[in-house]
Amino acid sequence: MTSVARRPAPARHAGAEAYPGQRPPAAPPRSGAAHGPRVRPRAVRPQKESGRVSARVVLAVIAVGAIVVIALWWRSTPDVSGLGGWLTGAGEALGLLAGYGVVVLVALMARLPPLERGIGTDQLTRWHAMGGRYVVSVVWAHALLIVWGYAVQAHTSVTSETATLLTQYPDVLMATVGGFLLLGVGLISMRAARRRVRYETWYYLHLYTYLAIALAFSHQFADGAAFVSNLAARFWWSAMYLTVAVLIGWYRFVVPLRAFARHRFHVIGVRQEGPGVVSVYIGGSRLDELDAEPGQFFRWRFLTRSMWWSSHPYSLSAAPGKDVLRITVKDLGDHSRALARLRPGTRVFAEGPYGAFTATSSGRGVVLLAGGVGITPLRAMFATLPGRLTLIYRASTPQDVVFADELDAIAAARGATVHYVIGSRAELGGDPLSPRVLRSLAPGLDEQDVYVCGPDGMASAAITALRAAGVPKRSIHRESFEF
């Protein structure tokens, strides 16, 4: 296993020799204080348990809400008889669920701190994507069942009932437009998942969701049997929509604007870390008040003529300092390429910190498992996590390794261990992260906390291997940056 370079601490200055072909680190940016390792790490704070909610609690709350919605349908439905009754009843129940579902989906993306810190943006995004497909299907099942059910009840054809609904029923036309918008957003997201549309296209088209929800709102009260003669139901239903709207306005707009004014984020400098990998140093005042933790990320919007209109999530690649933050980005698209050309002084709009990929205070040993550019949040944690630390860094070529100098320096300073696992599967002669290899790289693996960050394929394979190596599920923490 020659290409698995093991570096038990203390190991110094091994980077350049061990990886021929790796560029020597470029000169630090103008402000010398911002050079990576010199970003002064703060002692890691014990995890704040208050203000976080667990996934189980959130799912339970969502389920209870769905049951209440079904109870609302139950109350307003005298009985179900005949084909028309069945179709209409199912259509009404699905309509109520859809009206509730869109609120849940939007709330998951409202950047609520307890959700962001407790569950993590990557997990919330997965729920949102899954739930989104479900809710769009439910919306359309509702529409089709109502048309069919009403047609059966009124003994007319489906086409003429469609026309009646669109022209005679209050606000149904508007709601139909909303339904088509939702369908469009759903289809775009499926294409986006396959990377056939640009991130910005996907992002901005997603905003049509708000329009769709607004268009569909009034038909619920105007036509819904559950609401027409139930003032209390109308009140609580409106309160639910209003609450989520206020939360979105607050956490997605007011809070970031206030942070922008208070912290005055701006670019200090840019540093080339390796081929296609750049670090951006962002300065600001009173950054400690942000309570950012290593492993978290911000959504960054660089206010230049070509970049101001798009915001991108990038993890902190060094422990947050009092007046400087660092992100490191691999050249994956137009945006990350443009980062290399950022000028010092460029103002930055930052939303965050977000993410639940942060230290837990279990007091046990910790293994960090990085794949490729997934090193960035782990690099920040490597400097700050207390206790016994092992970093396993998987990259397919020596050129892909970034931060080698920094990692070695940190390892030496605190007596931690770094293992570089470099090369393709074929070169390494087998699975480079098999349970056996993992156990030999990190003895006592099954009794430690493991943090995994890397491309989805690598991370999933690594988690399977970790489970096979005897690591309990609750000890594995994962951050996916593919959202």
Next chain:
Amino acid sequence: MRRVVLTIVVTIAGLVALLSFKSHLPTAPSAAVSTTGGTSGTSGTGGTPASSSSPATVPGEFPMGSLAGKLTAGETAVTGHVATTVYGPVQIQLVMRNSKIVKVAVLQQPMNTANDIQIGDFAFPKLISETLTAQTAKIDAVSGASYTSAGYIKSLQSALDNRA
């Protein structure tokens, strides 16, 4: 993919379970009306069952509001009680001439939702034409409008009881 199929199956199963609970609840109105189903031949005017021999009526066209002010010589108007249904009140008015029902007007009907109105538009013309044929309150409920039919028949019966 398996999760998608599972979600769809669970949703459909949940809906079917939910709806079948509702459909098995013993509810009075439709049952009470159905007892008149076999008596469609009792009226002296026509031999065929009322529901199938209804003269063609355009949905939505039936007298609404009191006809008391528009009576011609020899006609009397009889108003039925308000029959309350889960969807709303139903009240009808009969116009009699020589103790025969010649017109039926709808004074009150469920109109909470557009669908209530659409169901009324469809059901009342049928119920009225059945009434004119049968000349009694023993008429068939209109399928898809069992509550409205039950309310109509109740109000019709009270009007017939009042006529003396």
